[in-house]
Amino acid sequence: MAAFTYYIAAILLILLPAVTFSDIASDRAALLALRSAVGGRSNLWNISEPNICVWAGVACSRDHSTVVELHLPGVGLSGVVPPNTIANLTNLQTLSLRYNALVSPLPSDLGKLTNLRNLYLQHNLFNESIPDFLFSFINLVRLNLAMNSFSGPITTSFNNLTRLGTLYLEENQLSGPLPDLNIPGLVQFNVSNNNLTGPIPKAIAVKNPKSAFVGTSLCGQPLNDLCDNGVGHDGGKKKKKKLSGGAIAGIVIGCVVGVLLILLLLLCLCKKRGNKNAAPVASKSVEAGVKETAVEIPREKSVESVERDGLGGGFAAIGAKMKDKEKVEGGNVGGKSLVFFGKTPKAFDLDDLLKASAEVLGKGTFGTAYKAGLETGITVAVKRLRDVVVSEKEFREKMDGIGKMDHANLVPLLAYYYNREEKLLVYEYMPMGSLSALLHGNKGSSRTPLNWETRANIALGAARGITYLHSQGSSHGNVKASNILLTTTYQARVSDFGLAPLVSPTPTPNRVAGYRAPEVTDARKVSQKADVYSFGVLLLELLTGRAPTHALANEEGVDLPRWVQSVVREEWTNEVFDLELLRYQNVEEDMVQLLQLGIDCTDNYPDKRPSMPEVTEKIEELCRTFNSQDSTGIMEDA
Incomplete structure (x- = not known):
């Protein structure tokens, strides 16, 4: 008996290195089988390289004895994943096949991947029901099945995945009610754009934003929709009330009176406007050196409303406002009002700037930025500051400091304009826009x-x-x-x-x-x-x-x-x-x-x-x- 035990132990010791080797050899065979079945950029793997751990998207354990991660996102894989390929990577912890053209069915032997922690299958062409083998992945932390055509119900079997932290099922064709998922660590969840119906379970509703449920026929919080079956946000029954005949009559009379009052008010306003001369328009500001615009802008409109309505062909409204202010306070809107910096050529003045065609580039933290095309062919960027709270002295001192900044990776400040109402900064224009x-x-x-x-x-x-x-x-x-x-x-x-x-x-x-x-x-x-x-x-x-x-x-x-x-x-x-x-x-x-x-x-x-x-x-x-x-x-x- 002792001799027999010794004999068995000796055989195991001899075979142990072979077992370790066969793991990586088996993984290599599985990857090559996958490569031949679904193609894509996995065909770029250098199969003459014996060490598969250096193949793109393949990550091995520290001792290089087995594959633990397979990342093949967006590499043109297509067709069906056959059995005895990925499933043979038995130590796999992360599998990413997202953004490919893989189709159903998923092989059931994937259920052998008991160590799987992260599974990313989003943005493929899977159109089956959610496979049952997924619910055996008790170590799964992240699961993303979004942007496929998975159909059928979402079942309570997801509760088997007790370690799940991320579950993305959006943009599929899943149907039926949303079950009460009791997964304590679930912090990222989305079932939007599916054919789901019925109330959202309260435990799910309180932990997720509205965006996780939009594009469905679900009801209740956080969608702010009461359910058709009479269940409110809090699960209580809605009280159904019928309006009496007197109440209906009162509503009708109230509506008629309201309409008559509105018509009367509109008639008075039209009569009042007809008795007045037309208000001056922004195009009258030509005498101030501002280019006439093709669109008439009523003087009573603020510059802010001009921006909002998209009126005006340039900075004409700003110029008109500045001119009115100058008339009250004295001074003029002249070429010397722009303060230039350093060696910046003074190829234009404020009048030229206010005549420029303007295009809104964006509204940022400090104000609105415009692309200004001057008649001379020069293009600059103009930032119109808002909510400036410092004094004129502080403002000019700060501008002087900014204007002196000179570096190849800074946008140069070319000039600025200051008065109480308007603060304009003129920068070099960057044609490619922002990062x-x-x-x-x-x-x-x-x-x-x-x-x-x-x-x-x-x-x-x-x-x-x-x-x-x-x-x-x-x-x-x-x-x-x-x-x-x-x-x-x-x-x-x-x-x-x-x-x-x-x-x-x-x-x-x-x-x-x-x-x-x-x-x-x-x-x-x-x-x-x-x-x-x-x-x-x-x-x-x-x-x-x-x-x-x-x-x-x-x-x-x-x-x-x-x-x-x-x-x-x-x-x-x-x-x-x-x-x-x-x-x-x-x-x-x-x-x-x-x-x-x-x-x-x-x-x-x-x-x-x-x-x-x-x-x-x-x-x-x-x-x-x-x-x-x-x-x-x-x-x-x-």
């Missing part, structure tokens, strides 16, 4: 993707501009993507610097709050360390393609730094990056380094954040690395 518009503006097929090199160079240019401001003893105070403007060669230039102390604090919109350091309580007093925080958010925005907050109605803001940190903690870093960046090879390490720099910059404690010179130095090192490697080639679609 925010470039990242989030055009999501259609005509969009030009921003490659890794371009994004890194934009980050470097912005960092250099802010570092220069800090070297001058100043801080920016409003670092955000819409204040990073671009030249025709995509060189970054920082705008709106130095304006924060001039204006009164206003309620902070989401798009600004997303960049603001947690210690900032007064928007007019922003430290250099707070600038570092805002720049860190900007880095994360560049890498993820996500805005730091949702500016859309009915959507809650996303705390981008906290979201990125939660992703990195779960060791699924690749899921952070913008899909457009995943098209580029051999830059993952540089991307992760820049991501870590963004995380360091957004530390909650100011003392733990690096300085802007340190940030700039690290980005310069990264840019030197990829420029020397020339690693910006695009992976072609298979």
Whole structure:
């Protein structure tokens, strides 16, 4: 018996290395089978390379004995995932097949992946009911099935997934009622744009925004719709009341009287207007040196209403208002009213500016920006400040300081105009617009993707501009993507610097709050360390393609730094990056380094954040690395 036991032990010892080897060999075979079945850019795997752990999208355990992550987002996979492929990656913890063209059915043997923690199948062509094997993934933390055609009900079987923190099911064809999901850690949830009906369970309603349920026939809070079955927001029965005949008669009489009163009021107003001469119009301001406009603007309209109504062909209304003010206070609207800086050629004066055609570029924190095309052919950007709270002396001193700022990565302030009613800043015009518009503006097929090199160079240019401001003893105070403007060669230039102390604090919109350091309580007093925080958010925005907050109605803001940190903690870093960046090879390490720099910059404690010179130095090192490697080639679609 002892001899037999010894014999078995000896065999096991001999076979143990082979067992370890067979794990990785089995994983290799599974990946090759998947490659031949669904194609896509997985065909670019170098199968002559024996180490599959260096294949794109494949991550192995530390000892390289088994595959633990498979990331193939947006790589052109199509068709059906066959059995005995992915399911044979038995130690898989993260599977990402999002943004492909995979179709049903999903193989049932995927249920063997008992270690799976993160599953991303969004934006494919699956059209079956939600597979039962998903409910056996007891370790699953994140599940995203959005933007497919999954049908059938959402069942209470999801309650089996007790560790689930994210469940995205939006934009499918799921039907029936929404069950009461009792998953304690579920913090991200969305079932919008499905065929769901009935009341929203209270436990789900209180933890999720309205956007998680829109586009369905669900009712109750937070949709503010009472359910047809008489169940109100609080689950109580609505009391149905019938109107009496007297009540109905009273309503009808009240409506008739109300209509008569409105008609009488309109008649009086029309008669009063007919007895008056037409009010002077803004086009009468030609004598003030302002170009006549094709649209007549009633003098009683404020400049703000002119902006809102879209009237006027330029700055005529502003000029008319300024002229009226000058007549009351004395003085004139002359060419010397514009104050120019440094070596800026005085190729135009205030009259020329007010005659210019104007196009609204955007409304920001400090005022409205216009593109002004002068008759001489010069194009400038004009910012019309609002809510300026400092004295004229303080304003001019601050403008002098801003005008002296001279750096290749700053938008130059060319000139300014000041009176009590109007404060205009004239900047060099940046034809490519803002980084925010470039990242989030055009999501259609005509969009030009921003490659890794371009994004890194934009980050470097912005960092250099802010570092220069800090070297001058100043801080920016409003670092955000819409204040990073671009030249025709995509060189970054920082705008709106130095304006924060001039204006009164206003309620902070989401798009600004997303960049603001947690210690900032007064928007007019922003430290250099707070600038570092805002720049860190900007880095994360560049890498993820996500805005730091949702500016859309009915959507809650996303705390981008906290979201990125939660992703990195779960060791699924690749899921952070913008899909457009995943098209580029051999830059993952540089991307992760820049991501870590963004995380360091957004530390909650100011003392733990690096300085802007340190940030700039690290980005310069990264840019030197990829420029020397020339690693910006695009992976072609298979």
